[in-house]
Amino acid sequence: MKIGIVGQxxxxxxxxxxxxxxxxxxxxxxxxxxxRLALAARSLGITPVIYSEQPLTGAVPAEPLxxxxxxxxxxxxxxELRAATxxxxxxxxxxLPLHRGKNAVAATIAAGDRVAGGxxxxxxNGWDTGPVAFQDWCFVKDSETAEGLWRRALAPMGVELLVxxxxxxxxxxxxxxxxxxxx
Numbered sequence: 139m140k141i142g143i144v145g146q147x148x149x150x151x152x153x154x155x156x157x158x159x160x161x162x163x164x165x166x167x168x169x170x171x172x173x174r175l176a177l178a179a180r181s182l183g184i185t186p187v188i189y190s191e192q193p194l195t196g197a198v199p200a201e202p203l204x205x206x207x208x209x210x211x212x213x214x215x216x217x218e219l220r221a222a223t224x225x226x227x228x229x230x231x232x233x234l235p236l237h238r239g240k241n242a243v244a245a246t247i248a249a250g251d252r253v254a255g256g257x258x259x260x261x262x263n264g265w266d267t268g269p270v271a272f273q274d275w276c277f278v279k280d281s282e283t284a285e286g287l288w289r290r291a292l293a294p295m296g297v298e299l300l301v302x303x304x305x306x307x308x309x310x311x312x313x314x315x316x317x318x319x320x321x
Contacts, residue, residue: 149229
């Protein structure tokens, strides 16, 4: 199964390493030349697209992908890139449809939520709006900060959920898709 990863920082790198053990990583796009995901890709001979230097519009893999994953990407995945893959999913650090957007973890803390979680969702033309494939949850500890919650629970949860999604797709040939409730 050929996988593409668009992302950055610890999460992008951790997903890359976890998936490269069992799958062929055929496309990588990272936020910066020296980002951890870009460096990991180069270590395996993959030249990453750097999306701070060029937009992802026109950044289509040489060969069609089976699965495109976003892992801490903070960039919109254009339709032409989504069309170059059979399945396109992302990880969002909230229990979608709650706390969509770039500051989901901070919004969880600001709202005083006692439960947080992560969602694997299908990429579409919106921001964090596609059908949900998988979710998991955790408790928010007393006095926990957004950074602490991210590092302790939500980032590792993202790796686990993305690996689960890739394994499910490989084993069963599909990914679940439950439309998000309207809030």
